[in-house]
Each structure stands twice: as C-alpha cells, then as structure tokens.
Amino acid sequence: MAKVLVVGGAGYIGSHVVKELMRSGHEVTVFDNLSTGQEINLFQENRFIRGDIRNQEEIAAAMRGQDAVVHLAAKKAVGESMENPMKYSDNNINGSLNILNAMVEAGTKYIVFSSSAAVYGMPEKEEVDEDCPIAPINYYGFTKAEIEKFMGWYDRLKGLKYVALRYFNAVGYDADGDIRGREVNPQNLLPIIMEVAEGKRDKLKIFGSDYPTRDGTCIRDYIHVSDLATAHVLAIEKLMSGMPSQALNLGTGSGTSVKEMLTAAEQALGKKIPAEYAPRRPGDPAVLIASAAKARELLGWEATYGKDERGMVSIIRTML
Secondary structure (H helix, E strand, C coil): CCEEEEECCCCHHHHHHHHHHHHCCCEEEEEECCCCCCHHHCCCCCEEEECCCCCHHHHHHHHCCCCEEEECCCCCCHHHHHHCHHHHHHHHHHHHHHHHHHHHHHCCCEEEEEEEHHHHCCCCCCEECCCCCCCCCCHHHHHHHHHHHHHHHHHHHHCCEEEEEEECEEECCCCCCCCCCCCCCCCCHHHHHHHHHCCCCCCEEEECCCCCCCCCCCEECEEEHHHHHHHHHHHHHHHHCCCCCEEEEECCCCCEEHHHHHHHHHHHHCCCCCEEEECCCCCCCCEEEECCHHHHHHHCCCCCCCCCHHHHHHHHHCCC
16 A cells, blocks of 8 residues: 555546545545645545645645655646646646655655646657657647656656656546546537537537548547546556656557547437537647557556447446
8 A cells, every 4th residue: 555645636537546546545645726626526535635736835745754646737728828838837847846846855756647648749650659759739748748858857866756647538437426526627529529418518619521531530549537547556556566667658549530429429418419510720630549558568557448439438428
C-alpha cells in the first residue's frame, strides 16, 4: 500500500483514478481547488485538502508524508490556450513546477502525470507510437510537452521517477455509478453529443465532411475513463517496483469516426440527435489512433471498452 496524493482528484478523470487507487488498497489524499472538480466526486474514505497548485506553500504542505503523486490538475481547453497562454503558463507549467519542487522538499519520489496526445501535434502516422516526434500545434499541447521535459530533468538531477501517460480521447463514466458529478464545460465530442441529446445545446456541429476517411469525418481513438484510471494505478505500482521513467500512450488502438459516434449515441439513446456539418477546423488530423503496445508490455494494461461501435454504445450507456 502506498500513500498517494491525487492532485485534481475531484475532477472527471481524477475521481475515477481515486476510486481505482482505493480499490487497489492505496491510501489516497485528494488535493483540488474545485475550479472544475466537484465535491460530489469526493469519497468519504479519503482525506481532502482544498488548495491550488499555484500556491507553493499549499502544495508543499499537502505533499508531506506522501509516497507518490498523480498529477491531473491542468487547464485543458485548446482554443482558450491559444487565446490566453498566460493562464496556461501559470497553471499548467508553474503549477507543475511547484508540484515537482514540493516532491523534492518532501522526499516524494514517484509521479504519474496526465499528459496528452496533443504533444504529437499533426503526426504523419495514423497509428501514433511514443517515438513519433513531439511537435504540438497548440499551447495546451506545448504545456504538456514542457512538463514532460521538466520531469525528465528532475529525474536526472533529483532522482524523481515519472510516467507521463499520453491520453487520447477520454470518454464515459464509472459503470457502477459511484461517481456522480459530470464533467464541467466539456470540450470533447461525446459529452457534447450527450448535451445536445439532453437539450442543453441546439445541435452538434460536425467539423468537416470531406476527410479521406471511410465516411468523410475525422476518426479518433476513444478510451474509457475507467481504463485510464487502471493505467494510473499500474503506473504507480510499476514505478515503485523499479520501472524506469518514461512516457506511455493510452488508447484502444482502434478508431471511431464522428459520424459513427453520433450513430452509436442515437442507438444507445433511442432517438435522433440534431447535427449539421461545418467547415473543417484548422489543425484537425483526419485520423489519430494510439499504439498502446508499450503500455501493454510494460504495465500489463489493455483497454477493455470501446474497440468497435458496439463498444461505443456500451460506453455511452455509462453516461446515462
């Protein structure tokens, strides 16, 4: 059993990670400023500290006595990152440096970092492995890539050991219903589809109908949040057992198009969802699918949801 500080543990992905850590027998402390995290996602069994990673004293106090850290606290809206890079520098970069410095001060040696496929930018290969060039095309992706570099230096200089988990497209909710808070201000396709279905938005905009794909819409790799959570726990346990620092992709290895996702949602919900086509967005690759072979080899991890359209229907049902 390890004492694990989950930074951002009241958020969408963080709350699922907390649940999986508890299930695996670890002692969890949640650190969150509740800017997007929700109190409804906190478990009574855990210690909760309300604080902000931009405050060095607050994160340093929370770090004392911890064996490991899961770092999920980030601003993540791509468009906003291009309009307000100062906000993303302050939170994502400066806040992460505060976490690393607090780890050094407290003697905490292990960190699992929530990175992103956005570090790859516009990869030339449809199936992306960890050897693809790091070339982000938005400021959000840049912050994730820079934090990975900082962790590499802190490993070299201070002996901190890390795993950077590069997520592809996170979807779904805890199938047991233990996590009740929904993602705040979602930016991704599936939660937007669900908001249209619930009447919170008028219609879905499908950006681009003329991509060189099987139906003309973009194809992405959708990974269930509970599968992501399992990978975090395995990464901590492998690090503490001596696995070297590294970056790992997390995805299913298969792709679903925007149109297929819409069809799956209509099938799961039993109703038509209003949608219209819009022009392509700059910087959207036609196909983006993860190679997760390295995570399978090193962590013994594999996605269990969402490898075909039937799997996407099952994911959507976890969101009802």
